[in-house]
Amino acid sequence: MTSPPAETPPAETAPAVTPPIATTGEEPRRRLHPLSPLLHGARALVLIVAALSWQALREVGVGWFALMVLVLVFGATIWSVITWANTGYHIVGHELRVYEGLLWRRTRAIPLERLQSVEVVRPLLAQLTGLAELRLEVVGGGKTEAPLAFLSVADAAALRDRLLAIAGRSAPSPEAAPGDSPSLVEGAAPPRVSDELLVVKNRDLVISQLLTPQAISLPIGVAIVVLQFGYNPSWSFIGVASTMTAIAGVLLQPVRRVLSDWNFRLWRDATALRLRFGLVETRAQTVPVDRVQGVTATWPLLWRTHGWLRLTLDVAGVAGQEGGNRAETDRLLPVGTPDVADRVAAAVLPGVVVSALAFAPPPPRTRWFHPLARPKLGVALTDRIVATREGLLTRTVLMLPYARIQSVRVVQGPLQRLLGVATVYADTARGRSAALRDRDLAEAWWLAAELAERGRAARLAAPDRGYPQVGGARSLSVVERLP
Incomplete structure (x- = not known):
């Protein structure tokens, strides 16, 4: 239940306080940084050069090719300037409004009470010019909302803190976090941070990515190229280049992971997680803890020799899927030992110790479904969470x-019906489901009722925590699906 507001002390006894951040009214419309068209033009230059193939260079010659590039770059720059002149933003009440478009005007109104996370992103060109990009994630958003590109670092940090304050997530503080990176906070009000939870060693990050199937397959790919070229010296240059390009594509994922997670640091304050990471593109991300839908722990097969695992977040409203945009916004612990993972997970799920979870496997008769992986499947219920474990080579635990x-949901397929078992699914607003696989039928119905009751009790215990609701409902439903 929401506690009643405290009474305001009499005027003669009330101490002087700093005026709160204004959350109502309309302020003047503001534009992006004047250098924004230059950075957008630079992006266009890369696309233009990539679009004009070497075949075109050979056909038209260097002079005409350079003239084509200059004309296209000039046109892209003029268009960027016009777009910048017709783009603006301001805060009206509890909304951030973004205006853009010349021929077709568009206004986006983003309710700040639906705000999930805020990122201050600095691509390489932005770092060189002292600018930053602000990205917002909101409930139900199919993509990142209102990417304000570009603002000065100070303006981006100040706007981030103001949006979070209006959304009721946190407030800016004059105290800096320990060891703040000057490249991220120079000229800006640093975030309010109480404790630094984690600093990932770059050496461990590199080693962890070397212990991936993509990196281990590299010597095999190089050996195949050398053998093919040795047995067939007439093998064309195009064949060699194509094979090397394929190898480079295999290595792209671990290389991107290293560049993305470089200098990874994590803080936790009263209401949010603060993350900073990246080498070529630096990111300062703020994720309200009350928007986290779940935490996933993953033990890749080759990491187990070091006892390493990684933790990822499910955040309501974050756009993208695994391997896409979401891969840039779901990180919690890129690589770490079990004791570090326990400390980090406890910052998001208080009272939860990942290494101490006791899982109950499915009944022995389900070995026909999972002859090798059955001992690795399991379900654990604690006072705060439901956890599921699965995976034979790559083991995962979803909490x-x-x-x-x-x-x-209770789902029972034809083969499950023969064995008297069923699978229970616990769905979240993020779209992620915890699958309690192949439980005894009586146990499955008990688990479904228990999860519904515990979920209802947890919501009633903290009704104002801002948990996303479907249609505004606070109740849970148990649905039976029997094919």
């Missing part, structure tokens, strides 16, 4: 707080 569960 969902009861308060984040939106619905519970």
Whole structure:
């Protein structure tokens, strides 16, 4: 239940306080940084050069090719300037409004109470010019909302803190975080941070990415190229280049991971997680803890020799899927030992110790479904979360707080019906489901009822925590699906 507001002390006894951040009214419309067209033009230059193939260079000659590039770059720059002149933003009440477009005007109104996370992103060109890009994630957003590119670092940090304050997530503080990176906070008000939870060693990050199937397959790919070229010296240059390009594509994912997670640092304050990471493109991300839908722990096969695992977040409203945009916004611990993972997970899920979870496997008769992986499947219920474990080579543990569960489903397929078992799914607002696989039928119905009841009790215990609701409902439903 929401506690009643405290009474305001009499005027003669009230101490002087700093005026709060204004959350109502309309302020003048503001534009992006004047250098924004230059950076957008530079992006266009890369696309233009990539579009004009070497075949075109050979056909038209260097002079005409350079003239084509200059004309296209000039046109792209003029268009960027016109776009910048017709783009603006301001805060009206509890909304951030973004205006853009020349021929077709468009206004986006983003309700700040639906704000999920805010990122201050600095691509390489932005770092060289002292600028930053602000990206917002909101509930139900199919993509990142209102990417304000570009602002000065000070303006981006100040706007981020103001949006979070209006959304009721956190407030700016004059105190800097320990060891703040000057490249991220120069000229800006640093975030309010109480404790630094994690600093990932870059050496461990590189080693962890070397212990991936992509990196281990590199010597095999190089050996195949050398053998083919040795046995067939007439093998064309195009064949060699194509094979090397394919090898480079295999290595792209671990290289991107290293560049993305470089200098990874994590803080936790009263209401949010603060993350900073990146080498070529630096990011300062703020994720309100009450928007986290779940935490996933993953043990890749080759990492187990070092006892390493990684933690990722499910955040309501974050756009993208695994391997896409979401891969840039779901990180919590890129690589770490179990004791570090326990400390980091406890900052998001208080009272939860990942290494101490005791999982109950499915009944022995389900070995026909999972002859090798059955001992690795399991379900654990604690006072705060439901956890599921699965995976034979790459083991994963998904942990969902009861308060984040939106619905519970009991699903029983034809083969499961023969063995008297069923699977229970606990769904969240993020779209992620915890699958309690192949439980005894009586146990499955008990689990479904227990999860629904615990979820309802958890929501009633903290009704104002801002948990995303489907249609505004706070109740859970148990749905039976029997094919």
